[in-house]
Amino acid sequence: MQYTLNINGKKHTVDVDADTPLLWVLRDAADLKGTKFGCGIGLCGACTVHVDGEAVHSCRMRVSSVGESAITTIEGIGATPVGAKLQKAWLEIDVPQCGYCQAGQIMTAAALLARNKAPTDAEIEGAMDGNLCRCATYLRIRDAIKQAARETLGAAAAPKGA
Amino acid sequence: MLQETVMRQPSRRTFLKVSAAAGGGMLISFSLPGIADAAGGKSATLNAYVRIAPDDIVTIMAKNPEIGQGVKTMLPMLIAEELDVDWSQVRSKQADLDTDLYEGQFAGGSMATPLNWEPMRRVGAATRQMLVTAAAKTWKVSESECETASGQVHHKPSGRTLTYGALASAAAKLPVPDLNSVKLKDPKDFKIIGHSTRGVDVPAIVTGKPLFGIDTDVPGMLYAVFQKCPVFGGRVVSANLEVIKKLPGVKHAFLVGAGEKLSFMAEGAMQQNGLSSGVAIVADSWWRADKARRKLEVKWDEGPTAQQSSEGFAKQAAALGPKTPAKILRNDGDAAGALKTAAHVVEAAYSYPFIAHATLEPMNCTAHVQGDKAELWAPSQNPESGRKLVAQTLGLDEKNVLVHMTRIGGGFGRRLMNDYMVEAAYISKVAGAPVKLVWDRTDDIQHDFYRPAGWHFFKGGVDADGRVVAWQQHFVTFGSNGKFASSAGLDPRAFPAGRVPNLSYGATMMESGVPTGPLRAPGDNALAFVFQSFIDELAHAAGKDPLQFQIDLLGKSEMLPGNGAGFNTGRVRGVLEKVREISGWGKRRLPARSGLGVAVYYSHLGYTAEVVEVAVAANGFVQINKVWVACDVGSQIINPIAAENMAQGAVLDGFGAALNQKITIRNGRVVEENFDGFEPLRLSQAAPVEVHFVKTDNSPTGLGEPPLPPAIPALCNAIFAATGRRIRSLPIDPALLKAG
Incomplete structure (x- = not known):
């Protein structure tokens, strides 16, 4: 079956089985390998992408149910203000060890910050607990989300204060 | 095992320079033929590690596999420091496997730092020397009048300067200096080593570039x-x-x-x-x-092996425990006799399960x-x-x-x-x-080389003054024909051997079809739990402060054999004293069902003491509030920002194993299939970990493993302090910790 997907603002036409998970369409048909395979059943969060702005486990979403929804992946998240701030915080705090989970972490964090500009510790835990980091870089993930939140708020507040 | 792999490697091609390094290591392959004709406008490869382009970009090959330990950043830092370039000029490039050019291309045993600390710096220093020679020849001046900084050679008397990029082609034609005699920097002059350097792949990781x-x-x-x-x-x-x-x-x-x-x-x-x-x-x-x-x-x-099961192994071990060990590993004095006259005797059976590695990339x-x-x-x-x-x-x-x-x-x-x-x-x-x-996740969890399960049967005695006078330990483990299965052994010299006058270690091996292998801090990730928990039990039996009891047990400061390469009791004491200070040990009043636990371990050349603070809820839920880590891995932390991350991750990794993890064998196969049955630590379980490095006058060693082993017993000892319940079996069962 042919599907035309809207990924990171670009049209990608792929020819795959209707039951193919979005994860494998992204990785193997659209050649966007930043989204990672970890468990295949939505337990680790490594495959997290945004579908119309919502964080979704792409290993659990069939390509046939995507339709014209806007898909954002780690390759495209830097184009959003929150995504860019998160990437910057991840770099400055030097979050990753092996790095394999970090795309999913950033995508989940970006969905969190998009709906909640100043999450509490408990809200960060609630949002991020589905994203495993086998190297346990959690302390820095938490710090980076907070830094990005502060900077996003600061950037939003700056024009008012000026 | 890995140390031997590295040390035995011969040089295979005559132009390789391989010679003994201070500290017993080897110097690595260095000079390459056929690259001396790099023409202007092209990059000049000065050796297997360093390529300098005319635009002064320095490409340094990273020879080891990068698993998240930061080696792709760290090894080039060592070369760049002595080469005397700015880190902003450096590009780290992953090498292929090439055993003709490189030595020790593996990631294991926390060995990258001890094996490469000196050789990589000598590579950088020798390359720098070649660039200085090239500059001196160009200017027809004495090399001693030339200095380097930020990728340039300066001739002070005449005020002339040439960049490495301009000199590289000429330098590539020069003979390679003797690596043993090149001058290394005084550590006080380091500009890259000891300065936090962010991971070279992080920009690619956070933007989703293909890397893995x-x-x-x-x-x-x-x-x-x-x-x-x-x-x-x-x-x-x-x-x-x-x-x-x-x-x-x-x-x-x-x-x-x-x-x-x-x-x-x-x-x-x-x-x-x-x-x-x-x-x-x-x-x-x-x-x-x-x-x-x-x-x-x-x-x-x-x-x-289709009838084997975890339950069956546990029953077999329970039956074997009280019997005489099949293999006597060590027998000092008369442990059985000393137990009869000890003031306090503690008897305890400890166990831990198989666990899987579950790397996130299958x-x-x-x-x-x-x-x-x-x-x-x-x-x-x-x-x-x-x-x-x-x-x-x-x-x-x-x-x-x-x-x-x-x-x-x-x-x-x-x-x-x-x-x-x-x-x-x-x-x-x-x-x-x-x-x-x-592989899918089920392949991964069901076809691993597991951290072996183990059972330890202890009897220990302390005298009226609180000294450990007797220690009997029967380790029921896996193996065949008198040979321990991989990572299922016990070193007869393991501490506290040598510090307890009457001590016996024995082992009995069970046959098993379950493949076993090294998991982060192999052996130690389990042995630290049993040794350090049992020492804590003896401290409490003696009515002593557990931390001081540990210090007293160490005795005088000296090298003891055992736990791998042998270790220095003074360095163990040093990290214990440091963790006492930073955790406020003995000085803080904690609420009910809260407590502090301490453990210390020597592993993979590193010394780590940890204090954990827990609060145990009435329903048995274990909340870890804080962890203090004092770690001695020598005189220099090469990359502080990565070192802290690694130490924190190792501690939390230990907690993941202690709180969550068990692989169950039933009908000869693994029951768990995915991250629901076998769960790494999650963010909500990650407690703050405060890391202090104790700098001592010892050559730097690795950090991937040493902070893990003490995390588990420090946690379990804290749970005892909070509840009076002793955790003798992993993973921790909250049902055993309910109030009342």
């Missing part, structure tokens, strides 16, 4: 899954291949190792680091291969076998061993097997084994195409 083994793409590549027998060592008899071959996208489906055992296959239940019997499916996409696998009907010969490898040649893209911690295994399995000359090293999504020791490399190579050969093999 699983991201490999080769033109014409097919995708494979490989179904092995769920029972370890089992063999395929037959499968519905004709059905599978007709499914959409399936290109090949075939049995591996049906019927007669193939000569190249993995030997024995304990040694499955090779090709296992199974069914391979190759398709035009991984999804289609995996989908086809769900239609697979296989008849297995499950072999002789095992995978891309292979292209063509005739007598093979090319592999492998996320392997031990690619040299993988190359050998592939060559043996396919009957190839090792020289014809090219291994590209990819970034690795977690190692923890799992990828010291290379079973997935052999599988990919074999499947590629049969399929006649490049093939990417990707």
Whole structure:
């Protein structure tokens, strides 16, 4: 079956089985390998992408149910203000060890910050607990989300204060 | 094991410079022929490690596999420091496996720092020396009048300056200086070492660039899954291949190792680091291969271990525990006699389960076998061993097997084994195409080389003054013919041997079909739990402060043999005193059902003491509030920002094992299938970890492993302080910690 997907603002036409998970369409048909395979059943969060702005486990979403929804992946998240701030915080705090989970972490964090500009510790835990980091870089993930939140708020507040 | 691998390597080509280094290591290969004619406008390769371009960009080869330990940043930092360039000029490039050019291309045993600390700096210093010589010749001045800084050579008397980029072509024509005699910097002059340097791959990681083994793409590549027998060592008899071959996208489906055992296959239940019997499916996409696998009907010969279970092992161990050990490892004085006269006697049985590595990137490898040649893209911690295994399995000359090293999504020791490399190579050969093999999570959890389970039966005695006078320990473990299974042994010299006058260590081995292997801080990740918990029990029995009791047990400051390379009791004491200070040990009043626990361990050349603060809820839930870490890995922390991350991760990794993890064997196979049954630590479980490095006048050593082992007993000792309940079995069962 042919599907035309809207990924990171670009049209990608792929020819795959209707039951193919979005994860494998992204990785193997659209050649966007930043989204990672970890468990295949939505337990680790490594495959997290945004579908119309919502964080979704792409290993659990069939390509046939995507339709014209806007898909954002780690390759495209830097184009959003929150995504860019998160990437910057991840770099400055030097979050990753092996790095394999970090795309999913950033995508989940970006969905969190998009709906909640100043999450509490408990809200960060609630949002991020589905994203495993086998190297346990959690302390820095938490710090980076907070830094990005502060900077996003600061950037939003700056024009008012000026 | 790994240390031997490194040390034995001979130089294979005459132009290699290999000589003894201070501290017993070896100096690495260095000079290369045929590269001295680099013309202007082209990059000049000065040696196997360093390439300097006319625009002053310095490319430094990172020879070791990157598993998240930061080695792709750290090794180039060592070279760059002595080369005297700015870090902003440096590009770190992952090397392929090339044992003619490089030594010790593995990630394991926290060995990268001790093995490379001096050799890599000498590479940098020698390269710098060549650039100085080239400048001096150009200017016709004495080298002693030339200085370097920020990738430039200055001739102070005349005020002239040349950049390394301008000098590189000339320098590449010079003979290589003697690595042993090049001058190294005084550490006080370090500009890169000791300064936080962010991971070189982080920009690519946060933007989703392909980096990992699983991201490999080769033109014409097919995708494979490989179904092995769920029972370890089992063999395929037959499968519905004709059905599978007709499914959409399936290109090949075939049995591996049906019927007669193939000569190249993995030997024995304990040694499955090779090709296992199974069914391979190759398709035009991984999804289609995996989908086809769900239609697979296989008849297995499950072999002789299909009745084994965790429960059965535990029963067997419980029966063996009180008996005389089959093997006496050590016997000092008269432990049985001393127990009779001790003021306080403690008897305790400890146990811990099998656990898996569960790296987040599943095992995978891309292979292209063509005739007598093979090319592999492998996320392997031990690619040299993988190359050998592939060559043996396919009957190839090792020289014809090219291994590209990819970034690795977690190692923890799992990828010291290379079973997935052999599988990919074999499947590629049969399929006649490049093939990417990707395991799913169930393959990964059910076909690991597990941290072995173990059972320890203790009797200990302290005298009226609180001194440990008797220690009897019977370790029931796995092994065969008097030989411990991988990572299932006990060093007869293990502490507190030498500090307890009447001490016996004995072991009894059970046969098992479960493959075992190294997991982060192998041996120590379990032994620290039992030794350090039991010492804490003795401290409480003696009515002593547990931290002071540990210090007293160490005795005078000296080197003791054991725990690997031998260790210095003074350094153990140093980290204990530091952690006492930073944690406020003995000075803080805590609420009810809260407590502090301490543990200390020497592992992989590093010394770590940890204090954990817990609060245990009435329902038994263990809340870790804070962890203090005092760690001595020598005189220099090479990359502080990465070192802190690594130490924190190691501590939390230990907590994940202690709180969450167990692999259950039933009917000869693993019960757990995914991250619901086998769960790494999650963010909500991650307590703040405060890390202090104790700098001592010792050569720097590694950090990937040492902070893990004490985390588990420090946590369990804290739980005892909070509740009076002793955790003697892992994972921690909250039901045992309920109030009342």
